[in-house]
Amino acid sequence: MKQFTKQAIKKSLKRIFLYRACLVRLKTMGVEKVFSYTLANEAGVTADQVRKDFSEFNIKGNKRGGYDINDLLERMEKIFHRNKDHNIVLIGMGNMGMALSKYNKFVQRNMNIVATFDIDPFKHKIRSDLPIYPMSRLKEIIDRFRVRVAIIAVPEISAQEVCDELVRNGIKGVVNFAPVLLKVPPGIVINNVNLCDELESVIYYVHQLMSGDGLKNIELLYRDMKY
Amino acid sequence: MKQFTKQAIKKSLKRIFLYRACLVRLKTMGVEKVFSYTLANEAGVTADQVRKDFSEFNIKGNKRGGYDINDLLERMEKIFHRNKDHNIVLIGMGNMGMALSKYNKFVQRNMNIVATFDIDPFKHKIRSDLPIYPMSRLKEIIDRFRVRVAIIAVPEISAQEVCDELVRNGIKGVVNFAPVLLKVPPGIVINNVNLCDELESVIYYVHQLMSGDGLKNIELLYRDMKY
DNA sequence: GATTTGATGTGAAACAATTCACAAAACAAG
DNA sequence: CTTGTTTTGTGAATTGTTTCACATCAAATC
Incomplete structure (x- = not known):
């Protein structure tokens, strides 16, 4: 298998997500196997691209027979570590945080928001499916649920501070909805959604x-x- | 000015957004002019990259004097057509749609959600800052406010249908939160947020x-x- | 079972993006 | 006004990504 380069992974990985979405849809339509060009057509890329991407992730099909959808999906699960559950914490229960906490697609993909946090004491009393904790309980929860990934949905003014605290408590990856470029030590993954x-x-x-x-x-x- | 290529615009444009965010922050910190390496450092890219990107958008600085932040920001406003107001419609008032309709950053950047739509008749009675209309009034609103851009925040099952209707009524660009790849005729811009x-x-x-x-x-x- | 057909998998070629490197411009200092 | 310094702006070189082209394999057909 060829050595990955930093950029290579990124682009092809993004497309793998896309391929999976297409495959899931095709599967619900009763399709059982695809050729590179079938999938390419669905995904709006070229067949070469599909095969090249699969090649990067060492995904093999059958010469002449194409790819078995179930097999493909299973391999992708492995690539994405979806066989395991992933516990997430969500910081900031404003409009966006509230919507994210109710977003049921996360659960469908084995990503569970185990707790949410907010500095507003009023929010801690809200009864909902998910508990809303004060920041002081962050460490406890992160340790108990072995959380490694967090979602930041706080106002931009406090995003950096929150991020620092998350990193101090062992968070390794963040999806950040605040429109600021967070400064983090090496080895921490930040994905900004603006x-x-x-x-x-x-x-x-x-x-x-x-x-x-x-x-x-x-x-x-x-x-x-x-x- | 060099000819743009399809990919070139995309990447450098994304970075221009990033630069602007950095510049705004620097400005609030009292900084008045930047050098390519100052900005690069803020944005986490190389100074070469900054200059190359500026060059693509024909943004000029002063040799030795760097760039004036106000001037830069003004030029960027023009690039992004931010001098004008932009009217947006939002389709789907579930959790995500509701949060987006309350997201005040859009307004701060001259992007106004003028109306929201939902098929659920119950929602039409909700009193809020923004009206929630049935889909039947889509054309009327789009025409009245000269809307060209829409946000789709409906369940994936109805996303394509909604998108078709938007396009039929003159929408040219969509930010799509539904996890499906929308099929649209050439000349329509789709930006997926998954x-x-x-x-x-x-x-x-x-x-x-x-x-x-x-x-x-x-x-x-x-x-x-x-x- | 030999032959044809149709698809994969992957080096090689073409293309795109980033980094390098330096000329040109602007300011400062003498 | 000349020289030195600093920074821009941009071709050239490098690096990364996509497309091409074809050898290879598996199934279908005869």
């Missing part, structure tokens, strides 16, 4: 497409800007 | 980092997987 940026980039491309000038280059290529 | 994928990729990298094998390559490089 909702404004996502909207703005759409607005940007729509403008480009509609204003029409300088546009031969942009064309019809932004069906999906992520992959 | 919350599960964001979490899962963090889990993946954390696993890689912790299991430690095959890892020389991954190293400390995932401070920020987006840029």
Whole structure:
């Protein structure tokens, strides 16, 4: 197997997520096996790309027979460590935090938010499916549930502080919804989700497409800007 | 100015968003001008990268004098068409839609959700800052407010249907929170935000980092997987 | 079982993005 | 006004990613 390079993993990994989503959908439609071009077509990429990506993750199919969907999905589960449960903590129970805590897709994929935290004492009294704790109980919960990944949904002003505390208590990876670039020591994974940026980039491309000038280059290529 | 290529725009544009966030922060700290390496350091990229990106968008600084922050921000406003207001519609008032409708950062950046829609008749009676309309009023609202961009926050099962209807009524760009790959005609911009994928990729990298094998390559490089 | 067909898997080629390296410009100092 | 210093801006080199092209294999057909 070829050595991975930092960028290579990233891009192909993102596509693997995409492939899985397509496969799940195909499966529900009763399809049992796919060829690279079937999947490519679903995913909006080329067949070469699919095969190359699979090759990177050492996923093998059958010459002439294509790929068995169940087999593919199983291998992907392994790649994503989905055979195990993953305990997550969520910091910040504002609008976004509240919505995330109720997002049922996480559970469906074995990712369990085991507790949420907020500095507002009023929130600690709210009765809901998930407990809302004060930050002082962070360490206790992280240790008890062996949590390694956190979601930050606090206002940008306190995001860095919260992040520092998470890292101090053993968190290794963060999905950060606050629009700030968090500073963390090496070896900590930060994934930023910036909702404004996502909207703005759409607005940007729509403008480009509609204003029409300088546009031969942009064309019809932004069906999906992520992959 | 060099011809843009499809990928080039995408990556550098994303970084321009990042630069702006950094600049705004620096500005609040009282900084008035930056050098490419100052900004690079803030943004976690190289100084070359900053200058190259600026060059792509035809942003000029002063030789030896660096860049004036206010000037930079102003140019970026123009690039992002932020001088104008942008009217947005939001479809789907479940947990996520509700949170998005209350997200005040959009307004701060001149992006106004002018109306929300949901098929559930019960929701139409809810009194809130934003009206919740039935889908039948989509065309009327889109026309009245000249809306070109929409947010889809409906369950995956109905996402494609909703998207088709949006496109039929003149929507040119969509931020899609449903975990499906929407099929759209050429010239329509789709930007997918997949919350599960964001979490899962963090889990993946954390696993890689912790299991430690095959890892020389991954190293400390995932401070920020987006840029 | 030999032959044809159709798909995979992967080096090699082409293309894209990043980094390097240095000329050109601007300011400062003498 | 000349020289030295610092930083930009951008071609050239390097590095990374995608596409091409074809050897290889497995199944289907004769």
